[in-house]
Amino acid sequence: MIDSTRFEKFLNRVYKECIVNEHSIYEKDVITPNELLTWKDVENVINFNLGFVDIIDNNSNKIDIPALNYFWSSRIIQSKKSIFSLINSGNCFSITQCFYLNENINYLLSLIESKFDVICDAHLYGGLDTSANSFRPHIDIPSNFIIQIDGETHWKIYKNIASDMFPQEQINSMRVSNLELDYEVVLSPGDCIYIPPRRFHEAIPLGKRLSVSIPAASRKYSNALPVDRCLYEFTK
Ligand SMILES: [Fe+2]
Numbered sequence: 125m126i127d128s129t130r131f132e133k134f135l136n137r138v139y140k141e142c143i144v145n146e147h148s149i150y151e152k153d154v155i156t157p158n159e160l161l162t163w164k165d166v167e168n169v170i171n172f173n174l175g176f177v178d179i180i181d182n183n184s185n186k187i188d189i190p191a192l193n194y195f196w197s198s199r200i201i202q203s204k205k206s207i208f209s210l211i212n213s214g215n216c217f218s219i220t221q222c223f224y225l226n227e228n229i230n231y232l233l234s235l236i237e238s239k240f241d242v243i244c245d246a247h248l249y250g251g252l253d254t255s256a257n258s259f260r261p262h263i264d265i266p267s268n269f270i271i272q273i274d275g276e277t278h279w280k281i282y283k284n285i286a287s288d289m290f291p292q293e294q295i296n297s298m299r300v301s302n303l304e305l306d307y308e309v310v311l312s313p314g315d316c317i318y319i320p321p322r323r324f325h326e327a328i329p330l331g332k333r334l335s336v337s338i339p340a341a342s343r344k345y346s347n348a349l350p351v352d353r354c355l356y357e358f359t360k
Contacts, residue, residue, distance in 0.1 A: 128279075128309045128317040131157050131271050138235050155228050157314050161273050161336045165225060166217075166248055170204050175219040175248070177202055179210045184260040187215065216256040216329070219248040222336075223351060233338065234353035236269065242340035243348055249327070250274070250334035258327040261303055262296040266339040268319040272311035275333030279317055281307040282324040300324065311335070 135155060169175045179187040187210060190203040211217050223233055223245050233244040249258065263286040270279075282303040286295045303324050310330065311317060319325050321342075341348070 128311065128315055131314050131316045134269070134316050135232070135235070138239050155232065157271055157273050159228050160232065160271065161225070161229070161248065161334065163274070163334060166219070166250065166334065169219055169222060169225065169248065170207050173201055173204070174225065175222045176200075177207050178218040178220070179207065180216040180218060180256075180258060182214070182255055182257050184257050211252060211256075214251070214253055214255040216251040216258050217249070218258075220245060222246040222248055227355070229336070230353055230355070233351070236338060236340055237350070237353070240340060241343050242267070243343060243346060243350060244338050244340050247337040247339060248334070249337055250332075251329055252332050254329060254331050256329055256333075258329060259296075261300055261324045261326040263292065263322050263324055264319070264339060265292050265321055265345075266341040267321050269316060269338040269340065270311070270319065270327075271316040271336050271338075272313055273334040273336060274313055276330040277311050277333050277335060278328040278330055279307075279309050279311060280305060280326045280328070281319060282326075284324045286322045286324070288322065 170177060177189060179189060181187050189210070190206050192201050192203075193199075194201050207217070222229065224230060225246060229246050233246065236242065236244050250256070251258075261280075261282065283306040284300070284303050286292075306323075309315075309317065343350075
């Protein structure tokens, strides 16, 4: 079922149904959206290469970002100067692999993984003005929880569901038309929405905005190992 609510209500609901004591992470019953993510976090992620950045242009196409192979390992270093320049000139960003961004993100993902049979990541989305369009109507294979941090975003969820007989990339490369609207809402800071897997959906930014998206991939269809969410300390 598609639903949107306040982030605190969602968190409270998941928290009460989880046996968090089985996990050796610290317990918190309240996280405010601003404790999850700030614009400073986004700057740090880009400046210190803590995630993988995609830039989406005004026509919802990805822009290539210059990147170098790091001298010491197979790690890729994206050009942060190019990334900042592209964002400052009005393009949208999507930053994946932010699952260890901070303790609160780690904690939120551990709650969702405790409640559901899923593995989560954290993706950051945003832009500095209305020209920063996001992706055109598309599907994602995982379920998605999206929390609005700053600004407003108009969400459209369609009734149409993509078959799993085609790869996601192939479906999303097509310009689909005649979609039938099922649900739409404008998310403000502190709101969150659930988007079911394979449902066509679209985000329309209404100005400067920042959100964090939690894709939750079913373990039934993944060979991936669960992520260790515990926080360890030196004992000596
Ligand atoms: Fe999406």
